Amino acid sequence: MVLYILSMSDNNLSKVAIDILSKTILAADESTSTIKKRFDSIGVESTPEKNREYRQLLFISRDIEKYVSGVILYDETVYQKSDDGKTLPQLLASKNINPGIKVDRKTIQLHGFGEDTFTQGLDDLGERLLEYKKQGCVFAKWRALYTIADSSPSDLAIKRNACDLALYALLCQNAGIVPIVEPEVLMDGSHTLDIDKEITEKVLTKVFTTLADYKVDTSAIILKPNMITSGTENNPQASVQQVARATLDVLSKTVPKEVPGIAFLSGGQTPELATQHLNEINKLKNQNPDNYPWRLTASFGRALQGETIEAWGGKKENEQNSQSVFVTRAEKVYKASLGQL
Numbered sequence: 001m002v003l004y005i006l007s008m009s010d011n012n013l014s015k016v017a018i019d020i021l022s023k024t025i026l027a028a029d030e031s032t033s034t035i036k037k038r039f040d041s042i043g044v045e046s047t048p049e050k051n052r053e054y055r056q057l058l059f060i061s062r063d064i065e066k067y068v069s070g071v072i073l074y075d076e077t078v079y080q081k082s083d084d085g086k087t088l089p090q091l092l093a094s095k096n097i098n099p100g101i102k103v104d105r106k107t108i109q110l111h112g113f114g115e116d117t118f119t120q121g122l123d124d125l126g127e128r129l130l131e132y133k134k135q136g137c138v139f140a141k142w143r144a145l146y147t148i149a150d151s152s153p154s155d156l157a158i159k160r161n162a163c164d165l166a167l168y169a170l171l172c173q174n175a176g177i178v179p180i181v182e183p184e185v186l187m188d189g190s191h192t193l194d195i196d197k198e199i200t201e202k203v204l205t206k207v208f209t210t211l212a213d214y215k216v217d218t219s220a221i222i223l224k225p226n227m228i229t230s231g232t233e234n235n236p237q238a239s240v241q242q243v244a245r246a247t248l249d250v251l252s253k254t255v256p257k258e259v260p261g262i263a264f265l266s267g268g269q270t271p272e273l274a275t276q277h278l279n280e281i282n283k284l285k286n287q288n289p290d291n292y293p294w295r296l297t298a299s300f301g302r303a304l305q306g307e308t309i310e311a312w313g314g315k316k317e318n319e320q321n322s323q324s325v326f327v328t329r330a331e332k333v334y335k336a337s338l339g340q341l
Helices: 013-020 032-040 048-059 088-094 125-134 155-174 193-213 240-254 271-287 302-312 316-336
Strands: 024-027 068-073 098-102 107-109 117-119 139-146 178-185 261-264 295-300
Touching (some): 013 098, 013 139, 032 048, 048 088, 068 139, 117 139, 117 155, 125 155, 139 155, 155 178, 155 193, 178 193, 193 240, 261 271, 271 295, 271 302, 295 316, 302 316
Parallel strands (some): 024 068, 024 295, 068 098, 261 295
């Protein structure tokens, strides 16, 4: 692996991170297999051209720039062009929206360790980051997954993923790119809110300890964690207020004050529930802003796009209506990031 050491004097990454966090971040970084599943659900064949058509639809939506300040792209998307000849990163930049890139690859199961996995993609990451920067990307994203089960996540998996996230973040900063650090404790399972809280606190503690060990500048990263929720199969589900209180409690114990912001993933929540949770988190934050100094916003994928893709259905005549659906949800999520719903 080549470690690229660049002068940081020309890259004020903290300011870039703050700008990315200023509104919301659209996660439009579905892999080829994931976007195929999304399209299958509406009876549309996923092809490179159809993928481009759909993502362009999102990016040219009227007033998107009022509510979205960053978009995470997939490798395929970075090199595609809009109808007017701009690359899609150039199109976003023309709207003052920061283009970013998903750089993690497939997860691999750690055999003998229950449901534990680690994420691939570090081997050629230094070279890929420099290429993505040439294409206009100013931030990146790497996701590590943790499943709550009988023996998972193990201490080994928590340590391995923390090291990978830290090395990824260091490589990003050395390349002049803001890293989004995404340790996702999955909602799948029958675990309680308290168990999710315990595991997420353990994961985040190890992540930030390891970032410090690797000398990552935490004033120039974005954290993308899960909210603290009950498992999807747990009954009863935690209330919106319980989720907000538990989430802020974990963040206050684990996230350094210098981190500029936190962009929550939606993790399979419905668009409405994810929006409600974000709003309640920020309402509580606004009551004690000194205790929670970070910008708390969203980096939603399905929770920003789910309603839109259904309204679109792959049909040209539905484009305008689906864009209206998308912007309506984007506005709600942005207002929720201020606690103003």
